[in-house]
Amino acid sequence: MNKVECLISPDGRDSLGVLIGSVRAEIVRAIEADLARLGVDLKFTQFHMLKRLSMQGPMSATELARAVDLDGGAMTRQLDQLESKGYLRRQPHEQDRRALRIELTEAGVALFRHLHETNAGTLERAQRDLSAEERERLHDYLGRVLRALRDKP
Numbered sequence: 001m002n003k004v005e006c007l008i009s010p011d012g013r014d015s016l017g018v019l020i021g022s023v024r025a026e027i028v029r030a031i032e033a034d035l036a037r038l039g040v041d042l043k044f045t046q047f048h049m050l051k052r053l054s055m056q057g058p059m060s061a062t063e064l065a066r067a068v069d070l071d072g073g074a075m076t077r078q079l080d081q082l083e084s085k086g087y088l089r090r091q092p093h094e095q096d097r098r099a100l101r102i103e104l105t106e107a108g109v110a111l112f113r114h115l116h117e118t119n120a121g122t123l124e125r126a127q128r129d130l131s132a133e134e135r136e137r138l139h140d141y142l143g144r145v146l147r148a149l150r151d152k153p
Contacts, residue, residue, distance in 0.1 A: 034118045046082055054112040058103035087111060
């Protein structure tokens with residue numbers, strides 16, 4: 001099987017991986033365009049980090065790196081940038097003195113509140129051609145695919 005055969009399914013449509021990758025790339029592009037339009041100096045990964053911290057609360061750098069799919073070196077650079085902008089801080093971990101907890105500052109919380117509505121609008125636009133039932137099915141299908149991939153044999 002050659003490269004092209006892996007990317008296109010037997011019915012001539014993009015493979016599931018290509019389609020999901022394309023959807024993700026367009027969501028990233030749309031969110032970064034929204035951030036630029038609002039004059040916010042963040043890239044998608046940094047926005048994603050703020051979103052995770054806002055939704056899940058303080059976590060270790062390792063947990064945050066896993067949540068946003070970054071390696072250790074890239075995570076350190078992103079944390080440094082967000083900390084220098086005043087959006088997050090590193091605090092000593094309560095149970096493990098070798099580790100740090102990453103948490104949003106008041107400025108980080110305020111920024112994410114400001115950006116949340118724009119993010120919700122972007123995700124709404126992505127689903128605008130779907131009925132409520134189709135949206136429910138899409139979330140169900142993608143959740144099941146994700147669980148299947150995480151369930152190691």
